[in-house]
Amino acid sequence: MAKLCLALDLPSEKAKEVLFSLKGYPLVIKVGYKLFISHHRAITDLVKELGFELFLDLKLHDIPNTVKEGVLSARDLGADYLTLHILSGKQALREAVKVKGNTKLLGVSVLTSLTEEDLEDLGFCSSLEEEVVRLVSLGMSEGIDGVVCSGLEAPKIKDLFPHAFVVVPGVRFRGDEVQDQKRVLFLEDLPKGVVDMVVMGRSLLENLRRIDRALEILHER
Numbered sequence: 001m002a003k004l005c006l007a008l009d010l011p012s013e014k015a016k017e018v019l020f021s022l023k024g025y026p027l028v029i030k031v032g033y034k035l036f037i038s039h040h041r042a043i044t045d046l047v048k049e050l051g052f053e054l055f056l057d058l059k060l061h062d063i064p065n066t067v068k069e070g071v072l073s074a075r076d077l078g079a080d081y082l083t084l085h086i087l088s089g090k091q092a093l094r095e096a097v098k099v100k101g102n103t104k105l106l107g108v109s110v111l112t113s114l115t116e117e118d119l120e121d122l123g124f125c126s127s128l129e130e131e132v133v134r135l136v137s138l139g140m141s142e143g144i145d146g147v148v149c150s151g152l153e154a155p156k157i158k159d160l161f162p163h164a165f166v167v168v169p170g171v172r173f174r175g176d177e178v179q180d181q182k183r184v185l186f187l188e189d190l191p192k193g194v195v196d197m198v199v200m201g202r203s204l205l206e207n208l209r210r211i212d213r214a215l216e217i218l219h220e221r
């Protein structure tokens with residue numbers, strides 16, 4: 001069964017309230033810019049103390065030494081998962097892998113908010129799927145643990161890289177607003193045996209009772 005990750009993109013007081021209310025749920029909690037930049041250890045320690053797995057979504061994108069130092073700091077915080085951009089390049093990925101310890105490194109391929117047209121604007125020449133495959137191939141050959149891609153590319157990625165831990169954000173319940181996400185997977189259409197972790201933020205945060213429904217759907221697969 002795929003894990004369910006809650007993207008805790010909330011102000012700190014609300015985030016703490018949500019964490020306490022979800023104690024005991026089998027969830028991975030994703031801490032991103034909104035909370036981490038202002039509250040760092042206060043929030044990551046609480047996630048761990050309450051027994052959740054900690055996903056630090058900092059999408060490191062920098063020179064090799066800076067990425068390495070970032071990975072070391074995330075490891076000190078007890079991060080179970082950490083994101084970094086595969087576009088940081090081979091050497092940065094290599095340095096990150098050397099020091100990752102028990103932290104799973106997840107390489108971001110192409111953000112789920114981007115389209116083919118966006119990639120063209122950025123000067124990429126291949127198709128979006130080709131770009132995702134190329135980046136994932138590079139990341140996996142450098143020894144990262146898994147990748148972040150959309151649900152549209154996930155079946156291909158799992159097929160080509162069966163050992164990759166495949167993480168899919170941009171997930172909604174059928175009928176929900178997709179907001180700024182462009183390559184969206186509806187949870188009800190989740191393919192079997194392809195995705196290792198589903199990331200959902202706003203669709204769950206608008207009503208926490210929807211977490212039960214998400215877990216039920218994941219159980220059925």
Ligand SMILES: O=c1ccn([C@@H]2O[C@H](COP(=O)(O)O)[C@@H](O)[C@H]2O)c(=O)[nH]1
Nearest residue numbers: 007032110111112169170199200201202
């Ligand atoms: O390609 C990516 C990488 C990361 N994210 C993050 O996932 C959540 C999605 O939130 P929703 O509210 O469910 O849209 C958010 O924290 C992003 O930073 C992503 O969406 N796409």
